[in-house]
Amino acid sequence: MTATKKYRLLGIDPGTNVLGYGIVEVENRQLSLVALGVITMQHLEEQQLKLKKIFEEVQALVRRYEPSEIAIEAPFYAKNVQSMLKLGRAQGVAIAAGITMGVEITEYSPKKIKQSVTGNGNASKEQVAAMLDTIFKTKLEEKYLDATDALATAVCHFYQSKSLPGGGKKVKDWAAFVKENPQKKV
Numbered sequence: 001m002t003a004t005k006k007y008r009l010l011g012i013d014p015g016t017n018v019l020g021y022g023i024v025e026v027e028n029r030q031l032s033l034v035a036l037g038v039i040t041m042q043h044l045e046e047q048q049l050k051l052k053k054i055f056e057e058v059q060a061l062v063r064r065y066e067p068s069e070i071a072i073e074a075p076f077y078a079k080n081v082q083s084m085l086k087l088g089r090a091q092g093v094a095i096a097a098g099i100t101m102g103v104e105i106t107e108y109s110p111k112k113i114k115q116s117v118t119g120n121g122n123a124s125k126e127q128v129a130a131m132l133d134t135i136f137k138t139k140l141e142e143k144y145l146d147a148t149d150a151l152a153t154a155v156c157h158f159y160q161s162k163s164l165p166g167g168g169k170k171v172k173d174w175a176a177f178v179k180e181n182p183q184k185k186v
Contacts (some may be wrong), residue, residue: 008034010067010103011147011154012058014075014090016050017042019057020144021106022151023065024158031158033067036147050165051093058097070098071157073149074107108156111150116156128152 006027013020023034039057041050046084054062062070072094075087091107098105115121118131129140129148135155140148 007021007068008065009154009155009157010061010098011069011150011152011157012056012072012094013095013149013153014072014087014145016047016054016086016090018146019054019090019094020146020150021058021061021147022154023061023067024151024154026158031135031155032174033138033151036140036144036151038144038147039169047089051089052172054090054093055097059101062098062101062103067103069104069106069157069161071106071108071153072093072098073153075108105162107155108153108160112160113156116159117152125149126139 006025008025011022011024019039021039022036025032025034039053039054043111044050044053061067069122072091075084075091094106095105111121114123114128117123117135118127120127123131125145125148129145130149132151132155133140140151
């Protein structure tokens with residue numbers, strides 16, 4: 001039996017006060033937890049400083065753990081427009097940090113992440129964390145719900161992705177898609 005190449009996935013739950021991250025390693029289609037944590041920015045008053053910290057810290061995570069791909073939670077619709085804009089900026093900066101490091105990024109909605117991990121798209125953060133406890137056979141601390149959301153994003157990507165070993169193929173850009181699918185009308 002041939003062993004599958006080992007690789008890592010970085011999951012990110014973006015935020016301007018707390019950014020969660022989770023890193024999993026995949027070997028022979030088995031997941032193992034590598035790292036889990038949060039990057040806090042409450043101590044920074046200026047929005048630009050928070051965004052700079054996000055950019056630098058995501059790049060540091062990529063350098064340290066060398067993930068093959070990054071999965072990031074997409075902003076969800078909120079009633080507070082200012083909160084939504086700030087969250088979108090945090091996500092955009094995290095994406096830019098990964099792209100500049102040459103890592104492919106995939107975005108998932110919160111509902112898709114919850115559905116992939118728990119089977120229920122409306123699961124609570126606590127239910128997601130409990131399912132991750134089961135998947136990784138460990139007790140994850142509840143004080144890191146932003147980190148467990150990020151970990152769930154990485155797990156979702158593992159379950160959903162066609163680009164990972166053992167899956168189908170994923171196209172990196174629109175031109176490649178058109179070239180590989182001439183029968184499709186654009």
